Amino acid sequence: MSRIFRAVILGPPGSGKGTISERIAQSFGLQHLSSGDFLRENIAAKTEAGVLAKTYIEKGLLVPDHVMTRLVLPRLEEITRHSWLLDGFPRTLAQAHALDIACDLDLVISLNVPFETLKERLSHRWIHPASGRVYNKGFNPPRVKGVDDITGEPLIQHEDDKPMALVARLRHYKDVAKPVIDLYKSKGILHTFSDTETDRIWPYISTLFSTKIPMHQADTHYAPSH
Numbered sequence: 001m002s003r004i005f006r007a008v009i010l011g012p013p014g015s016g017k018g019t020i021s022e023r024i025a026q027s028f029g030l031q032h033l034s035s036g037d038f039l040r041e042n043i044a045a046k047t048e049a050g051v052l053a054k055t056y057i058e059k060g061l062l063v064p065d066h067v068m069t070r071l072v073l074p075r076l077e078e079i080t081r082h083s084w085l086l087d088g089f090p091r092t093l094a095q096a097h098a099l100d101i102a103c104d105l106d107l108v109i110s111l112n113v114p115f116e117t118l119k120e121r122l123s124h125r126w127i128h129p130a131s132g133r134v135y136n137k138g139f140n141p142p143r144v145k146g147v148d149d150i151t152g153e154p155l156i157q158h159e160d161d162k163p164m165a166l167v168a169r170l171r172h173y174k175d176v177a178k179p180v181i182d183l184y185k186s187k188g189i190l191h192t193f194s195d196t197e198t199d200r201i202w203p204y205i206s207t208l209f210s211t212k213i214p215m216h217q218a219d220t221h222y223a224p225s226h
């Protein structure tokens with residue numbers, strides 16, 4: 001059996017982590033694990049962690065480290081046969097240290113997208129709350145304005161994607177993420193990609209993964225439809 005490949009994707013809210021993770025998952029057969037999805041599953045199932053996490057997310061705050069590590073690490077340990085890409089975790093230095101104890105990472109990608117671009121994207125981000133599907137006016141609009149493509153249910157905008165909350169959220173991200181980025185830089189596994197467009201970043205990420213993942217493990221390659 002091939003060795004498991006473990007990667008993390010870092011970047012501020014709106015930098016395209018979810019979008020790029022899906023492309024990596026599709027092109028290279030990695031399992032996309034998203035801390036936001038784990039949280040939404042737990043909130044929907046009303047688990048103890050989910051009920052607690054909801055109170056923080058609603059206020060636009062980070063969920064405490066001990067709740068996040070207890071939620072995410074067991075999920076990683078369950079995956080013993082499949083390569084994975086972790087999106088949204090670690091977000092703090094304490095989470096990065098906990099992950100470090102649990103496993104060895106092969107690769108960390110950091111997305112560096114200008115502040116103005118993030119503000120613009122997030123203020124146009126619309127979500128289907130039940131599934132977590134994400135749309136963007138312009139980049140990937142729903143087929144019918146205001147409703148989810150699959151269920152036809154209404155889309156909503158996160159309170160913390162509204163303009164007033166955005167600036168504070170992005171500033172806070174930067175402060176908390178800096179030591180995490182520095183840690184992975186010092187380990188020599190960090191690769192940073194800077195641009196305003198996902199479609200311009202993607203070819204570089206795709207090339208990087210091609211050099212790291214043996215071709216027989218990779219599935220068909222993702223090609224943007226536009």
Ligand SMILES: Nc1nc2c(ncn2[C@@H]2O[C@H](COP(=O)(O)OP(=O)(O)O)[C@@H](O)[C@H]2O)c(=O)[nH]1
Nearest residue numbers: 013014015016017018019121135136139197198
């Ligand atoms: N205009 C534009 N929007 C993008 C681009 N890449 C992603 N988006 C949109 O920006 C928003 C944030 O992307 P997402 O992948 O959710 O970022 P995350 O918060 O880092 O996971 C979503 O509405 C995406 O559809 C891009 O290159 N251009």
Ligand SMILES: Nc1ncnc2c1ncn2[C@@H]1O[C@H](COP(=O)(O)OP(=O)(O)O)[C@@H](O)[C@H]1O
Nearest residue numbers: 013014035036057061062063068088089090091
């Ligand atoms: N690793 C984490 N540590 C703390 N809180 C987290 C973590 N991951 C997600 N969250 C919480 O869940 C919310 C939604 O996460 P996510 O879906 O990744 O959205 P976004 O990309 O907009 O930040 C975050 O705003 C935060 O409150």
